[in-house]
Amino acid sequence: MGTEAEEPHQDHPGRNTRVGSGGARHAQERIVFEVMNARTVKEGHSKYVVYQVHVVKSPGLDTSPAFIEKRYSQFDKLNQCLRKRFPHLLESVAFPKKTLTGNFKSQTIAERSRAFEQYLQHLHSIPQIATCHEFLDFFYLEDIRKGYAMIRAGLYKEAIPSLRNALHLQEKLLGETHDLVLQTHCAIVVAYEALDELWHAQTYSETALNCLKGYLHHGFLVPLLQTHIRLCWRLGKDKKGWEAILHEVAAKGIDVNSGPTLKDIVMNKH
Structure with missing residues (x-):
């Protein structure tokens, strides 16, 4: 599901006119990111962990959270893109470091799960980042592109x-x-x-x-x-x-x- 953008473009508020009150959503409603599951995937000689992140609006009231599945490398790519664009805003934002060993231990996976939750929560609390295309495309761009490609293919x-x-x-x-x-x-x-x-x-x-x-x-x-x-x-x-x-x-x-x-x-x- 959704990953990084390939073409440069403006942030969403400038690229598209809002047609209703959705623009006020960031200030009015709380979004929570929860890693609900993590699984180890083997593909040939490759092995990695996939984290399932639930996106919950108004915790306790949201009965249908959306979710994405991402691996560490995708989080890392997002982090590098954002730090390059907003270095001053991310000075105090922690990101779990790469490790050479122990990536598949239960403790490491649990610690990273909590760290990814805090990381996304921190990013979303910063308005300039919460509305930038790098952050938003991380969640849904891959699905959008896949859906439109399928339509064009009939x-x-x-x-x-x-x-x-x-x-x-x-x-x-x-x-x-x-x-x-x-x-x-x-x-x-x-x-x-x-x-x-x-x-x-x-x-x-x-x-x-x-x-x-x-x-x-x-x-x-x-x-x-x-x-x-x-x-x-x-x-x-x-x-x-x-x-x-x-x-x-x-x-x-x-x-x-x-x-x-x-x-x-x-x-x-x-």
Whole structure:
């Protein structure tokens, strides 16, 4: 699951316009990182430990924590990237050192598990780091890329698990109305509609549209509305309210007839 970024880009707050109140999430809700499991993996002559990290929002209230699985080398790469970019901010942030022996001992694994929890918690407490692309991509970029690659290959069923896991992580870390969350919702809609799983597609498209209330000029709005109206029609659901919004958009002088489809937009992402 999600690892480091390959292409340079801006941090998420600058790269994508927030379409709702998700931007306030960092100040309002507490995120906790818990290493819930660690297992030793053997691949040929290679042997390493994989740590499963749960991402929990509002501990005690969150009944569906998201999770990632990472090995020490991936944590280490994140640490090196962040220290290079934010050396002054990470002066007091501890990171478990590499060891030549004893990496697979229960005590070492337990100590590293706690250290990784504290490390991620410390990073997330620093706003500049909690919102930077290196930190966020560590959690969900691999799943996002895999999901979009599957869509482009026409493997819609295979795309959905990766996209749903990425969405779950994005909602925890970014808030439920962030533009990146909207984009992932739209990718899931495209995949479900291609599979003719209309109920799932309509559920995700309605959630995405609720993020766009009041944003008539957003690039996703027209194709998303058109998709949602079509899904409602196929499911026999009331679509008049959504058609009224589309007419309102058209009345603002926005082209609702010759723009790209939702699938076209999704296919050009990532």
